[in-house]
Amino acid sequence: MKKKRKIPLRMCVSCREMQDKRSLVRIVKAPEGDIRVDTTGKAKGRGAYLCRSMECIEQAEKRKALNRAFNVDIPDSIYEELRELAEKNIRK
Numbered sequence: 001m002k003k004k005r006k007i008p009l010r011m012c013v014s015c016r017e018m019q020d021k022r023s024l025v026r027i028v029k030a031p032e033g034d035i036r037v038d039t040t041g042k043a044k045g046r047g048a049y050l051c052r053s054m055e056c057i058e059q060a061e062k063r064k065a066l067n068r069a070f071n072v073d074i075p076d077s078i079y080e081e082l083r084e085l086a087e088k089n090i091r092k
């Protein structure tokens, strides 16, 4: 019997849809409290996920979805980094 590979699903904090983990971008709050965009998906700490789409990222920024997910203020630089990622993704 063949084992089916489970695709790990995560919820986007913006649109709240479950997505394949690889199509999302992970944002992580490190144990020291730093917020980072985790492009490796392996950084230590509590993670939250967002779709790699401009729409979700802008919605998250407007609604402060990440601030709520982590209970801290998210620096603008994080959203800038996310927008850059989304742009790259669109151009691909």
Ligand SMILES: [Zn+2]
Pocket (backbone or CB within 6 Å): 012, 013, 014, 015, 016, 017, 050, 051, 056
């Ligand atoms: Zn989304």
